[in-house]
Amino acid sequence: MFLPAPPDEAVTASPVFTPEQIAARVGRFRDPAHIVADPTGRALGLVTGPRPPGDIVGTLPPLYPEWLGGRTFCEAHGVRFPYVAGEMANGIATTRMVAAMARAEMLGFFGAGGLALPEVERAVRALAAELAGLPNWGVNLIHSPNEPDLEYQAAKLLLRHAVPCVSASAYMELTPAVVLCSAAGLRRGPDGRIVRRTRVFAKVSRPEVATRFLSPAPPELLRRLVESGELGAEEAALAALVPVAEDLTVESDSGGHTDNRPLGALLPRILLLRDELARRFGYTREVRVGAAGGLGTPVGVAAAFALGAAYVLTGSVNQVAVEAGISDDAKAMLADADIADVIMAPAADMFEAGVKLQVLRRGSLFAQRACHLHEAYQAYPSLDDLPPQLRAKLERDVFRAPLDEVWERTRHFWQQRDPAQVDRAAKDPKHRMALVFRWYLGSSSHWAITGDASRRSDYQIWCGPAMGAFNRWTAGSFLADRANRSVVQIALNLLEGAAVATRAHQLRTYGVPVPPSAFAYTPRRLA
Numbered sequence: 001m002f003l004p005a006p007p008d009e010a011v012t013a014s015p016v017f018t019p020e021q022i023a024a025r026v027g028r029f030r031d032p033a034h035i036v037a038d039p040t041g042r043a044l045g046l047v048t049g050p051r052p053p054g055d056i057v058g059t060l061p062p063l064y065p066e067w068l069g070g071r072t073f074c075e076a077h078g079v080r081f082p083y084v085a086g087e088m089a090n091g092i093a094t095t096r097m098v099a100a101m102a103r104a105e106m107l108g109f110f111g112a113g114g115l116a117l118p119e120v121e122r123a124v125r126a127l128a129a130e131l132a133g134l135p136n137w138g139v140n141l142i143h144s145p146n147e148p149d150l151e152y153q154a155a156k157l158l159l160r161h162a163v164p165c166v167s168a169s170a171y172m173e174l175t176p177a178v179v180l181c182s183a184a185g186l187r188r189g190p191d192g193r194i195v196r197r198t199r200v201f202a203k204v205s206r207p208e209v210a211t212r213f214l215s216p217a218p219p220e221l222l223r224r225l226v227e228s229g230e231l232g233a234e235e236a237a238l239a240a241l242v243p244v245a246e247d248l249t250v251e252s253d254s255g256g257h258t259d260n261r262p263l264g265a266l267l268p269r270i271l272l273l274r275d276e277l278a279r280r281f282g283y284t285r286e287v288r289v290g291a292a293g294g295l296g297t298p299v300g301v302a303a304a305f306a307l308g309a310a311y312v313l314t315g316s317v318n319q320v321a322v323e324a325g326i327s328d329d330a331k332a333m334l335a336d337a338d339i340a341d342v343i344m345a346p347a348a349d350m351f352e353a354g355v356k357l358q359v360l361r362r363g364s365l366f367a368q369r370a371c372h373l374h375e376a377y378q379a380y381p382s383l384d385d386l387p388p389q390l391r392a393k394l395e396r397d398v399f400r401a402p403l404d405e406v407w408e409r410t411r412h413f414w415q416q417r418d419p420a421q422v423d424r425a426a427k428d429p430k431h432r433m434a435l436v437f438r439w440y441l442g443s444s445s446h447w448a449i450t451g452d453a454s455r456r457s458d459y460q461i462w463c464g465p466a467m468g469a470f471n472r473w474t475a476g477s478f479l480a481d482r483a484n485r486s487v488v489q490i491a492l493n494l495l496e497g498a499a500v501a502t503r504a505h506q507l508r509t510y511g512v513p514v515p516p517s518a519f520a521y522t523p524r525r526l527a
Helices: 019-026 071-077 095-103 117-130 148-160 176-183 207-214 219-227 233-239 263-281 298-306 316-320 328-335 366-379 388-399 403-417 419-427 429-450 453-458 466-474 487-509
Strands: 033-037 044-048 058-060 083-085 107-110 137-142 165-169 199-204 247-251 288-292 312-314 342-346 356-360
Touching: 019 044, 019 487, 033 487, 058 487, 071 288, 083 095, 083 487, 095 107, 095 117, 095 137, 095 487, 107 117, 107 165, 117 137, 117 148, 137 148, 137 176, 148 176, 165 176, 176 199, 176 219, 176 233, 199 207, 207 247, 207 263, 219 233, 247 263, 263 288, 263 298, 298 312, 298 466, 298 487, 312 316, 312 487, 316 328, 316 466, 316 487, 328 429, 342 366, 366 388, 366 429, 366 453, 388 403, 388 429, 403 419, 403 429, 419 429, 429 453
Parallel strands: 083 107, 083 312, 107 137, 137 165, 165 199, 199 247, 247 288, 288 312
Antiparallel strands: 033 044, 033 058, 342 356
16 A cells, blocks of 8 residues: 655755755655745745644645545545556456456456457456455456447356446447446435446547447337346336446547547547536436546656546556566567557457557557558458469468468357358358458467467557557666566556656646656655
């Protein structure tokens, strides 16, 4: 836990007036900060700790990292800190990571996206056993427009095992799956207020998508769920009175699925929308809006809270954590990245629609090769129609195997996962081509996770500019050593540094001569 700095009366009782002295005191944000004037009355200085004798200009109370975000967020989810470790897909956000966050009184989501249902169920069972009784953990539910039945079965799995929090990501429209997670188990408590069994978080980067999650579930979807027996009439009636999600994660320039919007423009827009819809629907509880994307330094985290975020969610930076389910080789590549070493590339799960996601560019040719595949998909109706020269190039440089052989591997995969895809491919050559091309996109992530060195140039590593910012901030510090990069140490240091930056800004607004160096925080081991 965070412990107050030990009192040092000899240091804290005397006022300081030079920028260098003030910068040294900013880190004592758990002590009251008293603003004082020098004997001439022309300069402002600082005293931390007990109130000094004589007149003071003003006092700032103690500041704690726990208080940077919204208190309702911490109360709703049973956490001490307004901080979430996001759900990196394919199990990169591991059960070990989620459990560590829960024990540290924060919240983490298991990265279920891209995994087969048996893998997801094993992870859910393990977390439910290890974290029995704890409310501060969850699992991802990813929008799967090409596999709606699998998405629905995943939702039912999460409900069946009473997963307390579900993070809905990559949604463009509401589906029966996400509405079921939101509405199942709704009831009124003894005080008449609506109680949720499952707390749905929704990741959004567009106002139109945010509107859907900030509104009650569509009546037609609720009616269908009642008719199918998945919801009771009372649950559906209550679902018409509350938003689909009461926690909205505003995702700016993040790794993976992203619209690359700047947080400074996007978050205020969604906050205004939240307030507008709350008035329209007469909600009695405030929807909590958090920030994600580009958060790799304490100053960035402080800025998100200053914009009004109730909580922050990190993703890219957690891939270098010791608990992350990705190879040491991939972690080394991430550790070399700077903020411009990212690029957009076609997404495997929404390949046909042309949806892109943000990946690491430095050290990998994945993005360029994936773009070539999508260009070929758009230009030709089937694999058989590929020009011989292009086909040979793809087989040599991208697949490293004949396309017929790749199709056999692809067919076997889908026969196990979703046989309907194989049946469709037999009738639709364009769909068959899409599945073959998606084999490369899906395999590239697997190669990065397992550390297949022969495929290093094809690694698909989801990454945003936050990774580069994190690398520069941690260089030469305690967190530069990979062995020290636990997900909890990353979180605590980001929050501790955000409190330092917040205190520096508070003092500056009082007219205290705070130098730029006062906003800096060097990572260290926190207990």
